[in-house]
Amino acid sequence: MTAQYFAPVASPQHPRSTFADRHIGPSPDDQSRMLAAIGYSSAEALMDDAVPAVIRTGRPLDLPAALSEPQALARLRELAAKNTVVRSMIGLGYHGTHTPGVILRNVLENPGWYTAYTPYQPEISQGRLEALLNFQTVVSDLTGLPVANASLLDEGTAAAEAMALAHRVSKRKDPGSFLVDTDALPQTIEVIRTRAVPLGIEVVIADLSGGLPEGDFFGVLLQYPGASGAVRDLEPVSAAAHERGAQVVVAADLLALTLLRPPGESGADIVVGSSQRFGVPYGFGGPHAGYMAVREGIQRQLPGRLVGVSVDADGAPAYRLALQTREQHIRREKATSNICTAQVLLAVMASMYAVYHGPEGLAAIAERTHGHAAEIAAGLRRAGAEVVHDAFFDTVLARVPGRAREILAKALENGRNLRLVDDDHLAIACDETTDASDVAAVLASFGLDEAPAEEVAQAIPEGLRRESPYLTHPVFHAHRSETAMLRYLRKLQDRDIALDRSMIPLGSCTMKLNATTEMEPITWPEFADIHPFAPVEQVQGYLELIGELEDWLAELTGYARVSVQPNAGSQGELAGLLAIRGYHASRGDQGRTICLIPSSAHGTNAASAVMAGMKVVVVTCDDHGNIDLDDLHAKIEKHREQLAAIMVTYPSTHGVFEETIADVCKAVHDAGGQVYVDGANLNALVGLARPGEFGSDVSHLNLHKTFCIPHGGGGPGVGPVGVREHLVPFLPSHPLRAEAGPQETGVGPISAAPWGSAGILPISWTYIAMMGPDGLREATESAIIGANYLAARLAPHYPVLYTGRNGLVAHECIADLRKITKETGVTAEDVAKRLIDYGFHAPTLSFPVAGTLMIEPTESEDLAELDRFADAMIEIRREIERVADGTFDRDDNPLKNAPHTAASLITEDWKHSYTREEAAYPVPALREDKYWSPVRRIDQAYGDRNLVCSCPPPEAFED
Known part of the structure; x- marks a missing residue:
């Protein structure tokens, strides 16, 4: 690989007329310069050398042509119109609620919150x-x-x-x-x-x-x-x-x-x-x-x-x-x-709801909710129905022998969804959104013209009423006005680095653009305000969207079917392994319980295998980070009769396209096992290769990585599972939704809701629809170009640990600092913290190899941002050289003391061997736009020895 860096120069503007043009950061001219720096004349030539021919797909993506942003939103409006928003009083753990506008706009719809990382x-x-x-x-x-x-x-x-x-x-x-x-x-x-x-x-x-x-x-x-x-x-x-x-x-x-x-x-x-x-x-x-x-x-x-x-x-x-x-x-x-x-994003919303309302506000909402339920219970008794329980909070169970379905239908005519328990019982759940019109509509459905006028007795027994205080901390009392809440949210947002501030070059985490158009539909009432157990007639738009998305994902991966029920990558892993388990059991192979896992694999693979009732056997990797075939064959031979599966991450967690993947798949299949390909790195395959074609039987897909659902500070995620035809009968099912999966042979529900985190599936649908087949392939190519470009720029300064053929990497590269640490005492963690002073989130620290940084640029970062990050890493390398030559003290230098807060720089007692300017402004551009860390380096061990997991009193923050 020839490494040559070309500084940015003026170039003709390329029109960015499609969504794919705007999603993919580097322009065609930028990509040409990046390719030249890597030593290639075209993206096609680089793909031919980087991606093994054995995995390359033989057919183009059979997906609809790309839609423009207005066209995609128009199509989503059509789908949304097929959903019917009805006031649901179904309950079962799902309730109507009012999202305060200040939280909706400033958290859920705010990239400062939804694009943050764990x-x-x-x-x-x-x-x-x-x-x-x-x-x-x-x-x-x-x-x-x-x-x-x-x-x-x-x-x-x-x-x-x-x-x-x-x-x-x-x-x-x-x-x-x-x-x-x-x-x-x-x-x-x-x-x-x-x-x-x-x-x-x-x-x-x-x-x-x-x-x-x-x-x-x-x-x-x-x-x-x-x-x-x-x-x-x-x-x-x-x-x-x-x-x-x-x-x-x-x-x-x-x-x-x-x-x-x-x-x-x-x-x-x-x-x-x-x-x-x-x-x-x-x-x-x-x-x-x-x-x-x-x-x-x-x-x-x-x-x-x-x-x-x-x-x-x-x-x-x-x-x-x-x-x-x-x-x-x-x-x-x-x-x-x-x-x-x-x-995290949803936990933030819930916490801010409590901050905004405070204990008095929450109690008032609860009292109002309970009061409406008590009104309904009193009215039902007047209407001749039996209220089964005397003590309840928000849900009334009515016994109406033989009349339940008739009343259910009448309630629907009145614009309310009730819950049919059986032919003799109906349940009615109240919530924050319930008002007098809902009470009247419910009672009318039971044949009562009006709600009781007299004061209604509460239905919470005196002995079960809460007496202990809650939410006494000042944070739950200080933000009652919208102005105060707005400023509190802004204060917290400003303490963080998210994608709205800079690139987040985390390897294996794919922190890329979550486009505004993709995000817009999730707050539409037709998607946001639908109960998961609403009548199937009311959710036809959702079912059509989910069906299209599952079909598209199957086409992209080469599998027969996909289920979107798993609501995290870890749950997708479990679903895939349970499908394998169910398949073996259906063939009388209950003794197949061994799961082979390479030492380079994501750690959740092993955890999921244990939860699926399997025993993990680790396969070693060679010096190049690839699966050791000799060890693999030895482990297969030893466990041939008990072999259930192998779990392989592809490209590997080391950021390499392993040439032997087809051989690995064949060896496992020949022994009667199944092949699970972890889809965490699918963004290096889309449009170029399909796991279902090169030997995999099952994969989970991270929609929060490859398909643009934002990480939200550590969630939500969606981890659909895709399988070949023989595993389709063993996909997840759901007891309350026959449409959600195979009822007779399915492994049961993996998540509580039939289609998992369905409310954010419009994000990935919109991404695929707007990228189209060509845009998706180009995104993969751009990700691979970007990773190899950064590897080329950084290799003279930091060794790149693993590479594949021709010295190339896949979608990420690993910078090895172990030799630097041995010579200078500067660790990978020191570099990670020093990057904060430069305004960057660190790459993945010490995973999968201790003492390294795993870097993934993604396709949506433009050349200027890639160079800004590379320049920062190179400047930090120069700082390390100053430690090595004695200019900086080995223990007192900008790296060991990073990050630097503003308060730490204005102290009168500055005794460091470097200047304040060197600490705060290591490159000139920071004088124009500087992120200041709110705290200095945190003592992890102290916190574990002194575990405090709830809000500390304000006095703890006094100087």
Whole structure:
């Protein structure tokens, strides 16, 4: 590879007439100069040398021609018009809510929030970390438990994670049994069953209203309030469970907990649920932030992310992710969960909803909601219906023998969706959006002309009313006006680096443009305000959009079918492995339980394999980062009769197109195994290669990487699973939606909602529709060009660790700092923190190889930004040379002290061996536009030793 850098020069303007032209950052002239720097005359020549012929597809993409932005929006309007927005009073864990405009505009629709990355670099993530700490405080306060995490994917999967946590806490060696109340949400019950089967856990469903049945259980799940609306005292069952040594899990409604006694005060060990009704729209089922809170003593086994308070280099309080050794990419096959993300954007919205309304506002919303339910109950009694439960919060269960379907139809005529329980029972759920017209419409459907005029008695028993305070921290009392809230959100946003400020060159994470046109439709009422269990006639637009997207993804990947139900990449992995498991079982091969995983693979692969009931066997990599074929064949031979699958990331996590992938696939197939290709790096394949054609049987796809759903600070994500024809019968299904998957042979639901995070699927639909087949291929080519261009510019300064044929990389490259560290003491972390002073988020730090930086430019960064980043890295290398030659002190230099805050520079006691100017303005351009880190380098170990996971008092921030 010939490395030659050409400085930017003036060139004729190329018209950018299509969406693809505007999505792809480098212009044709820029790409020509980049190719020349790599040593190539054309993109085609580079692709021929970089992408192995053995994987290249033999046919072009069969997709519709690209739409313009107005055309795409017009088509989406047509699809949206096929959905019918009806006031839903269905409940089942999904409720209408009003998103305050200040939060809608300044969080959900704000790229400063939705384009941020997971806060692994805490110094430039203080804003979103504070918002998440607020979220944890809300959950902890309302549940009455001391520690809450920074969100999980949804209520159903949170409950399944709680089951696994309860099993770990019990320290049982045998799988054991998990007891679930019949009044739990039906989708939650089925997600638990799906997750329990491969682990060998027996799930027992029983009516716990009269107490515990006989038997040995390691855990018990109660719903509070129940799916039927019933509010019951948790304490008797909790006490009985504890007497038997079982952990008590409660799935609770956060809004109800403003009025009801907290589960933590009634014996709950773990509380889970959803924060959806705190200002997050239905979105046809998602994305919504699930939550989990735990009692003292088990917080270090808590799955998912946990935000904690530490201190920076000056001793000032600073936020960061706590207990990071629990991160699943570190624990790999020893992981207890495959959760590698959260629902940060939605958790931020929910936390800000609580900040905006405060405890009094939330209580008022809850009282109003309960009051409408009580009015309906009183009216139903007058109409001759039986109200099944005397104690309820927002859901009324009516018994109307033989009349349920008739009343359901009448309610729909009156513009309201009720829930049909059976031919004799209907459920009616109230929420924040319920008003007097809804009450009247419901009662009219039951034959009552008007609501009761007299004052209606409440239906919460006095002994179950909440007495303990909540949300007492000042943050929940200081932002009542919209002006105050607006400024608070802006203050937090300004503390962070997101894509609206600079490129985020994270390898394996594909932080690229999330175009405004792609984002616009998700807030349209026809997409945002649809209940996931609304009648199928009301959701035809959604079903058509989902069907088109699944077909397009199948065409792009070479698979027979795709399911969009998994709501994160980790869940897509699990779905794919469960499909493999189901396939082997259908053939009588239950003994196939070995999953081969290369040592270079994403850590969630191993965690997902364990959760799918498989045993992980690691395959080593050679000195070039490729799968060691000799070791592979040896492992296959050793485990031939037990081999279930191999999980391969392609291109590899090392950023290389491995030439031997077809041989790997054939060897596994010959031994009776299946091939899982992790789709995390699919953005290096789209339009050039299809996993389903070069030997893969199943893949998950990261829509939040390749297909433009934004990362949102660590979620939402969507991880569809694609399979070849023989695995189609084993795709995810759903108990409440026959249309969502194969009912007889499917593996069950992977997420609580039938189509996962359906509310953000219009983003990826719009991206594919506007890029078209040619634009998608060109995006892949541009990503590969950009990665090789950066590798060419940086190679003279930082060794590029792994390359493929002709010294080329795929979509990312790894800068190796290990020799530099040995010679100078400057580490990869020092370089990562120094990049903050230059205004950049760091590349991926020390993954997949310790002491390195993995860099991915993506196709949407233009040449000027790529050069700005390369210039920063090269200037930092010069700073390292000054450490090496003694100009800078080995321990006191701009790298070791990075990042520098404004406060640290204006101190009178400046004693460093470098100047303030060298610290703050290492390149002239920073004088025009400077990002200032709000904190200095954070002490991670201190925060883990002194775990604080809720809002600290204001006094902690006093100077």
